[in-house]
Amino acid sequence: MNGHEKIRELLTLLAAGVLEPREEKQVLDHLRTCEACSAELEDWKLLAGGLRRLPTPQPRAVVVERARAQAQIRLSEEFEHRWNRSVIVGLIVFAWVLTLLSWPLVRLLTGGLLGLLVPGFSHAWIVFGAFTTSVWLAGGAAAVLLSMQHRRERRLA
Amino acid sequence: MSRFTEELSLIPRTARIVAASVWIAATTGLIVLVKSGVDRELASAPPALRIFVTLFPPIVLTIYALLIGYVYADAKRRGMRYVMWTLLAVFIPDGIGIILYFVLRDPPMRACPSCAQLAKSGFTFCPHCGTSLLPTCPNCGRGVELGWANCPHCGTKLPVPGTRAA
Amino acid sequence: MDMIGGTGSFRLKMHSATGLGDSAAYWEGRVALEGDVARLRGGDLDALSTLLTRYQNRLYRYLLRLVREPAEAEDLFQQTWLRVAEKIRQFDPQRNFEAWLFTLARNLAIDHLRRIRPESLDQPAGDPTGETAAARLPSHERPPIEGILARERAGRLGTALETLPLTQREVLTLRFEEEMKLEEIAEVLDAPLSTVKTRLRRALERLRMTLETQYPGESWQ
16 A cells, blocks of 8 residues: 555645645654654755745835836726716717707797798707707717827827 | 716816806796797696706706816816817817817826926826836837837837847 | 635635734735725725735745746736736626736736747646756846846755746745645636645655755755
């Protein structure tokens, strides 16, 4: 039976402190009677102790500070993006509210004027629809032109 | 929601005053209009709707005014052309100008690590003291990021740290 | 059983050699860590700074053991923290933050080595020939002076440690320098417990063999 061999394998792991309680007990029981293995365990413990006591290399302070600064910038950028996204969603909702609001509001402000110009109820909504669409088109065209100019500027900067 | 309140505090006082005035004026104007019965359909509508028409539009217009104020102050602190952006926010209708601003705005300015002055976020060197804000490509001198193998502007292979680059 | 919302197992198993130290201090430390991580996930810059300070030496040491060159370890150190900033939003708070941090560092180090010195990476652990390796010192450049001085200070043990293959070096440093539990090491290496145990055993055996071969009969301390 290779009990001794198996124990020898477990000795290293015991010195490393990673044995289960059951295995640990097994080994300790064996050690009570075996001198050779006890001596061996001491060697391993010495090695483990040496590893634990290795001097800790330290990073240079300038490296740490640069890492800190850059990581903080990146962190705030990430959260900026997330914040921006929620703001934009909110603004799109707002823009829709504004658009839909302009229809009845204009109607209200002009009172019965539009009613005189356009005889039927449905016609009024067509006028408003045309108005809103043209507004969106004009705004959209302005937006496209503006972003093109902006991108050009960014690239040259 | 403290980020929200933090951003709100940016709105300049002038804008807040304008917004408050808009609110008062719009509410008053709408009350007058609704009461006058000019719009026949509205006159016969349930009172809840009439109250809604009086209260809701002014709120929206006030928010619009506050947003314009925010665009002004925010564009300024990001080093953008704030007059232009404010005008765009005002005149492009249906709030599209405002959305455009938020989509296109520059990232916040960064403080230089040595002279602590603010610089726009894409800058590779501080415009006040010249310290490097980003690692640079040895060939074209433009800013690159840590961990990149090649420069995205000129394509040169970037040196590995720790080796003696030519 | 989670006593404090979500860091992982409640570790009652006190292995004889690990010495968790004072229990109260241990739990205080864990609670503080939880708080910092939670604030970091909310975008708190100070929390990032606190965590960076707390882990700066350990992280650097781990990276240095992996890549063996101080300049490269410094660069990877910066990259690791950038990655932390980038990925903290996707970090599951139930997970162990330390293990995650070391895993990030490890992945960056291995990608780096793969690009720069692919011969310094090992064969997969399953390959029986994989673990036999000659001394793996950087082959194409003179070691910079800081490296030489650091090796002097580390003494014979440190030098011998450097000659081990990467998979063995890292398991030794995680166990003895980081004092990580077996489960944590397994998480960082993304390997089963049995593999970690085997690597640990082989690493110790090889280290001892190296020392006894290099300094026969003498003390290597």
